[in-house]
Amino acid sequence: MLRSTLLAASRSPRSRKLIEQLPPTRAIVNRFVAGETLVDGVSVTRDLVATGRRITLDHLGEDTSDATQAAATAEAYEKLLAALSESGLADRAEVSVKLSAVGQFLPQDGEKVALDNARRICEAAAAVGTTVTLDMEDHTTTDSTLGIARDLRADFPWLGVVLQAYLHRTEADCREFSGPGSRVRLCKGAYQEPASVAFQKKSDVDLSYVRCLKVLMAGEGYPMIASHDPRLIRIAGELAASNGRAADSFEYQMLYGIRPEEQERLTAEGNTMRVYLPYGNEWYGYFMRRLAERPANLTFFLRALATKS
Numbered sequence: 001m002l003r004s005t006l007l008a009a010s011r012s013p014r015s016r017k018l019i020e021q022l023p024p025t026r027a028i029v030n031r032f033v034a035g036e037t038l039v040d041g042v043s044v045t046r047d048l049v050a051t052g053r054r055i056t057l058d059h060l061g062e063d064t065s066d067a068t069q070a071a072a073t074a075e076a077y078e079k080l081l082a083a084l085s086e087s088g089l090a091d092r093a094e095v096s097v098k099l100s101a102v103g104q105f106l107p108q109d110g111e112k113v114a115l116d117n118a119r120r121i122c123e124a125a126a127a128v129g130t131t132v133t134l135d136m137e138d139h140t141t142t143d144s145t146l147g148i149a150r151d152l153r154a155d156f157p158w159l160g161v162v163l164q165a166y167l168h169r170t171e172a173d174c175r176e177f178s179g180p181g182s183r184v185r186l187c188k189g190a191y192q193e194p195a196s197v198a199f200q201k202k203s204d205v206d207l208s209y210v211r212c213l214k215v216l217m218a219g220e221g222y223p224m225i226a227s228h229d230p231r232l233i234r235i236a237g238e239l240a241a242s243n244g245r246a247a248d249s250f251e252y253q254m255l256y257g258i259r260p261e262e263q264e265r266l267t268a269e270g271n272t273m274r275v276y277l278p279y280g281n282e283w284y285g286y287f288m289r290r291l292a293e294r295p296a297n298l299t300f301f302l303r304a305l306a307t308k309s
């Protein structure tokens, strides 16, 4: 119930206006976001890389309804990739892109605009020797996003895709995307989805995650285990071992600011651990999804509000 309310608020312009104006919001947002500027993103990347972690940077933004803004987002990624290269970080840091931020929802030729902008970003990544992963948004975008990923993979076979274990379709998608070299980030899924397309109970989502993991770990691709769930992390390690996978043939991924000690533990054990690091001023939707995932985050937020007011 609370989760649904927060996820509905994450797409409400009225709630956005209200929350953005609250005085302590910024301090709490900083727990999950590197900062507002490219310099902030690169600086936190440098600090995390120094601890042995890898990074995937997200230039915050989603649901763009304006072609100029979509092109500006592609340009922001080009600048980011150039900055990573100039700072000597491109071999440790890649980028994550939401297709809705580069035009997927535009009423005219949205998919084509998103494909062209994503191609620009892939070309810039290839030029500096790093990779791109396409984030996955709500289920109405899955076919379109996977279609664009298939097109891009013809030229950029290293392009990563995200599959969400809460969707009924995902085990089958894992089979399609588990071929040689295929980079797949498996997450539980962060959006509000109807029972017609998605498992509703946490235990059913977790079981689906394990079924998907089995397919990916037995496949010939490169699984990216995006979860903070201790049980799933343990199962992923066991499946990697039982499938004879070397430590460099899969990786763990977590969000910036969440379970940092576990990130360090997995790194110290010789695993590849990649942190998803958002930066920019369009943090509202991302922040609300993080509140929805964990009631304790909301309590922390409300307590901070009460103290400051």
Ligand SMILES: Cc1cc2nc3c(=O)[nH]c(=O)nc-3n(C[C@H](O)[C@H](O)[C@H](O)COP(=O)(O)OP(=O)(O)OC[C@H]3O[C@@H](n4cnc5c(N)ncnc54)[C@H](O)[C@@H]3O)c2cc1C
Pocket: 134, 135, 136, 137, 162, 164, 185, 187, 188, 189, 190, 191, 226, 227, 228, 229, 230, 253, 254, 255, 258, 259, 275, 276, 289, 290, 291, 293, 294, 297
């Ligand atoms: C690298 C990465 C990329 C992602 N990309 C996408 C994407 O493209 N599309 C998409 O739909 N979703 C994405 N997600 C989000 C994902 O779908 C989940 O919503 C999120 O990871 C929470 O699920 P969980 O597997 O951590 O398990 P949960 O069962 O939600 O959490 C397990 C434990 O992790 C900790 N935890 C989890 N979330 C939080 C939080 N917000 N704050 C504090 N502690 C927390 C808690 O200790 C919790 O008990 C991504 C997640 C990661 C890690």
